[in-house]
Amino acid sequence: MKILGISAHYHDSAAALVVDGVPVAAVQEERLSRHKNDAGFPLHAIEWCLDREKLDPGDLDAVVFYERSMLKFARILTCTLRAFPRSWRSFPHAMKNTLGDKVWVRGIIASQLGVDRKKILFTGHHEAHAAAAFLTSPSRRAAILTADGVGEWATLTAGSGARGDAAGLQTAETSISLRREVRFPHSLGMLYSTFTAYLGFAVNEDEYKVMGLAAYGRPTMVDQVRRVIRRTPDGAFTIVPEYFEYQTTATRSYSSKFVDLFGPPRPSYEPIDVETAEGRRFADIAASVQRVLEDTLVDIARALQQETQLPDLCFGGGVALNGVANARILAESGFERVFVPPAPGDAGCALGAALYADRVYFKNPDRDVPDHPFWGPEVDAAHLARAAREDDQHVDEFNDAALIERVAADLAANRIVGWMDGASEYGPRALGHRSLLAAPHAIAMRDRLNREIKHREEFRPFAPVVTAEAADRYFALPAGGARLARFMSGVFPVRSEWRAELAAVTHVDGSARVQVLERSMAPRLHALLEACGRRNGMPVLLNTSFNVAGEPIVNTALEGYSTFRRCGIDVLVAGPAVVTKRATASAKPATEHVA
Amino acid sequence: MSAGTRSAPLDRLLRPLHKWVWSDHDRRVRKLLIFGAVETDGGRDILRASEVTPDPLLRRLYLEHAIDELHHGVLFRERGEALLRQRGLREGGLFSGNPLPGGHGLDDLVVEDQGDPRLLAFLHIAEKTAAGRFAIYKDCVADDPATLAIFEKVLRDEVFHMNYSYQQLGRLTPELQRRHVWRARGTRLWNRYLRVAAAIAGLIGNILLTGMYFIVLPPFAWAARRAERRETPGWRALAADRAASPTSQY
Numbered sequence: 001m002k003i004l005g006i007s008a009h010y011h012d013s014a015a016a017l018v019v020d021g022v023p024v025a026a027v028q029e030e031r032l033s034r035h036k037n038d039a040g041f042p043l044h045a046i047e048w049c050l051d052r053e054k055l056d057p058g059d060l061d062a063v064v065f066y067e068r069s070m071l072k073f074a075r076i077l078t079c080t081l082r083a084f085p086r087s088w089r090s091f092p093h094a095m096k097n098t099l100g101d102k103v104w105v106r107g108i109i110a111s112q113l114g115v116d117r118k119k120i121l122f123t124g125h126h127e128a129h130a131a132a133a134f135l136t137s138p139s140r141r142a143a144i145l146t147a148d149g150v151g152e153w154a155t156l157t158a159g160s161g162a163r164g165d166a167a168g169l170q171t172a173e174t175s176i177s178l179r180r181e182v183r184f185p186h187s188l189g190m191l192y193s194t195f196t197a198y199l200g201f202a203v204n205e206d207e208y209k210v211m212g213l214a215a216y217g218r219p220t221m222v223d224q225v226r227r228v229i230r231r232t233p234d235g236a237f238t239i240v241p242e243y244f245e246y247q248t249t250a251t252r253s254y255s256s257k258f259v260d261l262f263g264p265p266r267p268s269y270e271p272i273d274v275e276t277a278e279g280r281r282f283a284d285i286a287a288s289v290q291r292v293l294e295d296t297l298v299d300i301a302r303a304l305q306q307e308t309q310l311p312d313l314c315f316g317g318g319v320a321l322n323g324v325a326n327a328r329i330l331a332e333s334g335f336e337r338v339f340v341p342p343a344p345g346d347a348g349c350a351l352g353a354a355l356y357a358d359r360v361y362f363k364n365p366d367r368d369v370p371d372h373p374f375w376g377p378e379v380d381a382a383h384l385a386r387a388a389r390e391d392d393q394h395v396d397e398f399n400d401a402a403l404i405e406r407v408a409a410d411l412a413a414n415r416i417v418g419w420m421d422g423a424s425e426y427g428p429r430a431l432g433h434r435s436l437l438a439a440p441h442a443i444a445m446r447d448r449l450n451r452e453i454k455h456r457e458e459f460r461p462f463a464p465v466v467t468a469e470a471a472d473r474y475f476a477l478p479a480g481g482a483r484l485a486r487f488m489s490g491v492f493p494v495r496s497e498w499r500a501e502l503a504a505v506t507h508v509d510g511s512a513r514v515q516v517l518e519r520s521m522a523p524r525l526h527a528l529l530e531a532c533g534r535r536n537g538m539p540v541l542l543n544t545s546f547n548v549a550g551e552p553i554v555n556t557a558l559e560g561y562s563t564f565r566r567c568g569i570d571v572l573v574a575g576p577a578v579v580t581k582r583a584t585a586s587a588k589p590a591t592e593h594v595a
Numbered sequence: 596m597s598a599g600t601r602s603a604p605l606d607r608l609l610r611p612l613h614k615w616v617w618s619d620h621d622r623r624v625r626k627l628l629i630f631g632a633v634e635t636d637g638g639r640d641i642l643r644a645s646e647v648t649p650d651p652l653l654r655r656l657y658l659e660h661a662i663d664e665l666h667h668g669v670l671f672r673e674r675g676e677a678l679l680r681q682r683g684l685r686e687g688g689l690f691s692g693n694p695l696p697g698g699h700g701l702d703d704l705v706v707e708d709q710g711d712p713r714l715l716a717f718l719h720i721a722e723k724t725a726a727g728r729f730a731i732y733k734d735c736v737a738d739d740p741a742t743l744a745i746f747e748k749v750l751r752d753e754v755f756h757m758n759y760s761y762q763q764l765g766r767l768t769p770e771l772q773r774r775h776v777w778r779a780r781g782t783r784l785w786n787r788y789l790r791v792a793a794a795i796a797g798l799i800g801n802i803l804l805t806g807m808y809f810i811v812l813p814p815f816a817w818a819a820r821r822a823e824r825r826e827t828p829g830w831r832a833l834a835a836d837r838a839a840s841p842t843s844q845y
Binding site (some may be wrong): 034069070074078081082084085105120122157159177178179180182183235236237267269358365390391399545550551556558561562566 | 605635639642643645646651654655661665675676679680752769777797800801804805809813815816818820826829830831832833835839840842843844845
């Protein structure tokens with residue numbers, strides 16, 4: 001059975017193809033369109049998925065959209081009505097925005113792909129999140145928690161899942177049962193996004209900056225945060241509407257009462273200096289909302305564990321990108337293992353929707369899903385070598401063993417390496433196939449990466465990647481920590497004795513968002529880590545996404561090459577090809593006369 | 596003003612208006628920040644062109660062009676932010692409307708859909724227009740040496756961009772060079788018309804929807820608020836048999 005999953009129209013569109021119960025292709029639209037967080041209908045991604053399997057749209061058995069668009073429209077309209085007459089400004093925008101195309105999803109899919117309308121199916125938004133988290137995990141039975149900004153109405157759901165045959169019965173069907181939900185406007189995702197906006201960062205993109213900033217602050221304003229989000233007697237939470245405006249307008253998420261409580265917001269153009277009183281105030285606010293988010297999630301997860309008595313938790317939705325909260329859930333909720341998929345956000349819903357349809361709607365037998373994130377386009381090393389030679393760059397080609405030694409030598413010499421290997425990652429993290437790699441030891445390397453490539457704020461840390469065999473030596477991983485770190489989903493302490501030697505990847509609070517790499521997941525990167533370990537005793541590298549600020553992670557060899565050419569990357573690797581940067585003559589004359 | 600960076604007649608006619616726009620601190624900041632965003636977007640489009648062209652020389656030129664545009668974006672943004680820090684913006688906010696169109700942008704260009712000749716013709720026209728306008732802006736900010744220096748740098752680069760794009764167009768299609776340029780002018784004009792038409796349609800839509808909001812919605816709003824009051828905070832149980840039809844959008 002061939003099922004195409006689609007997520008689109010809000011942020012981070014994507015498509016995923018499931019054939020006979022197993023994913024064969026999945027990619028975010030932004031990686032192909034080259035527009036970061038592309039929310040448009042993912043035509044490039046769909047075409048690529050179908051081309052990869054040499055399918056026509058007519059060959060598909062079903063096309064599944066990741067949410068029920070009319071239900072979402074009903075929520076938007078209802079919220080606008082509730083805010084009458086204050087919502088008069090946002091009403092025309094909301095109606096044009098949704099009635100323009102978002103509610104006509106069935107027609108759009110039918111016309112764009114030319115498929116029979118009867119083949120077009122829908123899942124609930126949080127059911128897609130739940131499926132993406134549970135059906136891609138190796139767990140047979142698990143509690144399921146999903147949390148994001150908002151789907152149709154739900155912002156957080158709790159339930160459980162069981163794969164077919166979990167009880168040893170041949171006929172048992174896979175089930176995903178969401179038992180309860182918290183509804184908009186009460187939303188942990190929107191709470192965090194509101195503070196993201198208040199702190200001068202971009203909503204739906206820069207939430208991880210709040211998490212990074214939180215480590216510089218102390219949670220001195222937890223009481224104030226708890227005045228805007230209160231716990232309910234049943235263990236859930238409710239936001240206090242007077243402090244927020246996201247439920248009534250799309251232009252501002254917090255109210256003047258919120259500003260009265262927390263003080264003036266940070267202008268986005270002002271750099272944050274945590275040495276100043278104002279910078280510390282913002283860091284304290286970030287730490288406070290982070291603490292409240294963690295406490296709330298831990299309580300909800302603990303109650304779910306006690307209710308289900310299951311050892312595994314599958315956690316999906318955009319909030320599951322918060323690695324600090326994930327680590328606390330693992331440590332404090334009673335779950336032995338926490339699974340967060342590589343794409344827990346809306347992009348991952350394309351795969352979740354396709355898997356949900358396969359297992360739940362069509363009741364197909366359960367199949368194990370390969371435990372890796374590499375579902376995107378393959379890199380073509382020949383393209384890289386040709387383009388680099390045409391540009392008079394130095395290109396070498398090696399066999400695998402020689403290449404690994406050569407790159408390890410480059411890293412030991414403090415060169416920054418652009419590393420492209422095989423299929424690209426599905427999800428926001430670079431997990432070893434489209435990565436920038438560097439030595440993790442010196443603060444100077446972090447500063448150089450920031451200055452010459454990433455242009456990040458100083459308070460944001462870089463992440464390490466370590467072999468699974470050596471992970472415990474350098475990082476204090478709790479039981480289940482290595483699993484959570486498989487897709488860089490948890491933040492854990494760097495062991496104190498190694499912090500000085502891992503200064504480029506150790507955050508100010510001594511933690512790191514580490515990726516624990518098993519050989520089977522990315523054998524070449526694993527071999528490279530081992531080669532680095534043989535040289536300096538530490539099979540650890542700094543691993544950050546292969547892109548520059550504001551751009552999607554590179555996908556093709558030529559995108560990697562153009563990034564390499566215009567920033568401070570020293571060496572570029574794809575397949576057997578290694579390109580070493582050398583200065584090229586500018587095509588631009590010193591003086592210019594008009595043609 | 597450099598030879599060949601003559602402004603369009605309309606821009607020359609609007610010079611007093613441009614002077615008025617640039618004379619105000621808030622509007623100057625807003626323009627610079629908008630230029631920053633536009634140049635960055637344009638740079639990314641040209642970067643895309645460098646990644647998809649099969650022509651090695653064009654790949655190098657596009658890449659150099661893209662690096663220039665991205666750098667211009669940084670210069671404009673940093674200057675805008677510096678002015679903002681000098682004196683906070685007055686009431687009205689940063690993005691309360693663009694007082695005048697500026698920069699060149701790339702008109703939502705889909706690079707993959709263009710052949711190199713069409714793209715080069717388009718770039719030539721866009722850069723020429725931008726160079727003419729920047730020449731006027733340079734005169735308007737003579738009182739502000741830091742901003743003036745940015746415009747001088749950008750103007751020099753724009754001249755290179757309009758020259759190389761024209762020369763490469765001649766290399767690729769010598770016999771159709773002028774036709775491509777005229778076609779690019781026509782496309783640009785058509786896109787402007789579409790933007791104006793869409794803006795007018797949007798305005799009419801807003802008026803109609805706002806009217807509907809106040810005339811039709813009040814009873815429904817009353818009912819919605821009444822229903823909201825009955826909602827209890829916290830968890831909401833989901834029925835085990837609630838599964839909606841797979842084909843339902845509700």
